[in-house]
Amino acid sequence: MQSAFDRRRINGPEDSYHPVFANKIQESPSNVHIIRENRKISDIRPIFLQPGLISQANGSAYIEMESMKIACSVYGPRQSKNTAYNEKGRLNVEVKFAPYSCELRRSPLRDAEDRSIAVAIQQALLSSVQLEHFPKSTIDIFLVIIEADGIEGCIASGSIAASTALADAGIDMYGLVTSCATAVIGTDLWIDPTQEESNTASGTLILSCMPALGIVTNVWQSGRIAPSEILACIDACNDRCTDIHSVVAQALLDSAHNKI
Amino acid sequence: MASALPSSSTTPSASDVNSSLSAAEREAIKAATFQRLHPRIYLERFLEEKIRPDGRSTAENIEDPNAWRNVEVNVGSITTALGSALVRIGKTTVVCGIKAEICEPELDNPDEGFLVPNVDLPALCSPKFKPGPPTEEAQVLSERLNEALGNGMLSLSSLCICSGKSAWVLYVDATVINYDGNVFDATLLAMVCALKNVSLPHADFDPELHRTVCTRSETDPSKPARKLAIQEDLIPLAFSFGVFAGSHLLPDPTASEETLLDTYISVILDAHAQVLAVSQLGAGVDNYEALGQGVNNLPSSREADALARCISLAKKRQAVLIKKVYNTST
Numbered sequence: 001m002q003s004a005f006d007r008r009r010i011n012g013p014e015d016s017y018h019p020v021f022a023n024k025i026q027e028s029p030s031n032v033h034i035i036r037e038n039r040k041i042s043d044i045r046p047i048f049l050q051p052g053l054i055s056q057a058n059g060s061a062y063i064e065m066e067s068m069k070i071a072c073s074v075y076g077p078r079q080s081k082n083t084a085y086n087e088k089g090r091l092n093v094e095v096k097f098a099p100y101s102c103e104l105r106r107s108p109l110r111d112a113e114d115r116s117i118a119v120a121i122q123q124a125l126l127s128s129v130q131l132e133h134f135p136k137s138t139i140d141i142f143l144v145i146i147e148a149d150g151i152e153g154c155i156a157s158g159s160i161a162a163s164t165a166l167a168d169a170g171i172d173m174y175g176l177v178t179s180c181a182t183a184v185i186g187t188d189l190w191i192d193p194t195q196e197e198s199n200t201a202s203g204t205l206i207l208s209c210m211p212a213l214g215i216v217t218n219v220w221q222s223g224r225i226a227p228s229e230i231l232a233c234i235d236a237c238n239d240r241c242t243d244i245h246s247v248v249a250q251a252l253l254d255s256a257h258n259k260i
Numbered sequence: 261m262a263s264a265l266p267s268s269s270t271t272p273s274a275s276d277v278n279s280s281l282s283a284a285e286r287e288a289i290k291a292a293t294f295q296r297l298h299p300r301i302y303l304e305r306f307l308e309e310k311i312r313p314d315g316r317s318t319a320e321n322i323e324d325p326n327a328w329r330n331v332e333v334n335v336g337s338i339t340t341a342l343g344s345a346l347v348r349i350g351k352t353t354v355v356c357g358i359k360a361e362i363c364e365p366e367l368d369n370p371d372e373g374f375l376v377p378n379v380d381l382p383a384l385c386s387p388k389f390k391p392g393p394p395t396e397e398a399q400v401l402s403e404r405l406n407e408a409l410g411n412g413m414l415s416l417s418s419l420c421i422c423s424g425k426s427a428w429v430l431y432v433d434a435t436v437i438n439y440d441g442n443v444f445d446a447t448l449l450a451m452v453c454a455l456k457n458v459s460l461p462h463a464d465f466d467p468e469l470h471r472t473v474c475t476r477s478e479t480d481p482s483k484p485a486r487k488l489a490i491q492e493d494l495i496p497l498a499f500s501f502g503v504f505a506g507s508h509l510l511p512d513p514t515a516s517e518e519t520l521l522d523t524y525i526s527v528i529l530d531a532h533a534q535v536l537a538v539s540q541l542g543a544g545v546d547n548y549e550a551l552g553q554g555v556n557n558l559p560s561s562r563e564a565d566a567l568a569r570c571i572s573l574a575k576k577r578q579a580v581l582i583k584k585v586y587n588t589s590t
Contacts, residue, residue, distance in 0.1 A: 008393050008394045008398075008399055009378050009394060009399075009402060010376055010377060010378050010402050010403070010406050011376065012363070012374050012376035012429045012431060013363040013364070013365075013366070013374055013429055015363060015364070016361035016362060016363035016429050017361055017362055017363070018361055018362075019360065019361065019362050019461065019463065019472070019474040020471070020472070020473055020474065021461075021473070021474050021475065021476055022473045022474070022475050022479070022480075053353075053437075053438070054353075054384065054385070054437060054438045055351045055438060055440060056385060056386045056387060056438055056439055056440060056515065057384070057387070067339050067340075069337075069338070071384060071437050072384075073384045073385075075383075075387055094383065094391045096382055096384075096391075098355070098357060098380075098433065098435045099357070099359065099378075099431060099433040100338060100340060100341035100344065100357025100358065100359050100431075100433055101338075101340060101357075102340055103340055105359040105361060105431060108378070108380060108433070140383070142382065142383045142384035142391070143384070144382050144384050144435060144437065146338065146355055146357075146435070147338045147339065147340055147341075148340070
């Protein structure tokens with residue numbers, strides 16, 4: 001990995017690369033036959049969700065799903081630096097990968113992947129926040145991905161954490177947003193795929209919705225999925241989202257009880 | 261006590277909420293408002309009673325362990341990193357992860373690898389940071405950590421794979437998750453615990469192909485992963501203090517205290533409580549009487565200055581902390 005000399009950081013050598021391991025089996029993704037241990041194809045990974053972990057923020061949440069760890073904090077409503085008057089508040093989402101979060105070390109400089117995840121999460125949350133109550137204000141949502149396991153997982157867990165953090169901050173919302181991802185592998189739909197599983201999939205779909213209101217806020221699909229399969233994916237995700245919603249609600253309730 | 265000041269944009273039913281609160285909750289909100297409006301007087305009132313806002317004592321009695329916040333260490337939780345540690349000092353939370361890559365050593369030092377520490381203060385950890393390039397504070401912290409870790413604790417020649425051809429570079433990255441003061445101590449502890457947690461895979465340099473190949477210990481048990489060659493004696497531990505209004509010595513300051521300090525003193529000790537480094541930014545203590553009992557129960561006016569007192573306090577604290585570091589980071 002070429003590291004540009006950044007005078008604001010301690011720099012290592014100019015050029016360093018990820019260690020290559022012997023006995024690495026080189027197979028094309030479609031030939032790899034993976035089995036899912038510990039859970040069924042239609043199960044999501046167990047969620048650990050803790051609101052209020054970051055005392056300095058207005059609201060915060062930490063989510064852990066097996067090997068996915070994301071911390072989220074919400075600051076706001078804060079004054080908008082823009083001079084232009086806007087009737088509705090702005091929702092600003094920023095995502096950052098920690099350098100040690102992925103298999104290959106990520107440079108601390110931000111790149112396009114951070115941005116695309118931030119946009120996906122912002123789209124998922126935009127319809128749920130009552131922005132008309134916050135004119136001239138910005139609500140900042142910052143996420144740090146401490147350990148990542150698949151981009152779809154990041155987007156899904158990130159939006160769950162962000163929605164929990166918004167609730168923890170007491171920001172007016174229409175409902176809690178939950179997300180779930182599905183991968184199409186062969187003819188099966190695998191819910192909540194890991195990095196390895198989504199690499200072998202022909203297509204993935206992420207659904208964000210507000211189960212309490214029965215409204216879909218965002219659908220993000222990539223790869224090759226037949227239209228009938230897409231509808232099946234959305235139905236599967238929708239059921240899971242309802243399950244996740246009860247987990248989130250319980251976590252927020254427990255956290256509120258502990259504050260008293 | 262209410263955990264946070266209600267945010268400035270109050271909900272439409274704020275007045276209804278207030279009337280349904282108990283007297284204790286209303287007092288708590290008044291106290292939180294006072295702290296937001298007059299932080300200095302708020303702290304002064306507490307220190308007059310010889311106590312700090314979070315209930316800890318000041319550094320008057322040298323034997324009192326209550327002046328320091330609780331420390332929690334958790335290692336090895338991040339599977340994508342070679343070594344990792346999560347440290348919590350009170351509410352300050354720091355995560356450190358280590359990634360190793362292969363590179364060519366420098367021409368001047370062909371037998372040495374590299375240790376590259378960096379700390380990141382993301383916008384997530386505190387309202388005073390905005391997203392963007394590392395702030396001045398982050399840069400200063402990274403530089404101080406680089407100096408603290410570069411004291412010889414880790415032998416750089418142990419990171420060499422083949423002299424002049426191939427060496428390991430360890431990227432030690434710390435991310436602050438919650439900024440509640442004393443980030444330097446927490447980050448140094450996290451980096452040290454993460455380094456002790458690292459298992460470096462076995463690497464062979466192939467001179468014909470000019471490349472390095474690593475082996476996983478599961479596939480070839482004759483080439484096991486190894487721990488880093490760390491000199492236990494030289495492991496640094498940092499202890500930071502602040503001086504408020506020239507007369508109160510506050511060990512392990514929180515974020516609200518930090519903004520009001522005029523002097524910041526940092527002491528780094530090695531495993532045998534020998535001083536590795538000290539730094540004092542600011543004038544120190546003017547009013548010696550306020551420091552209370554001296555080291556050998558002498559009247560405090562005999563005490564050399566705040567720095568000596570800090571060093572003795574740090575040594576006392578280190579005896580307690582070192583057991584925790586060694587117990588949790590094997």
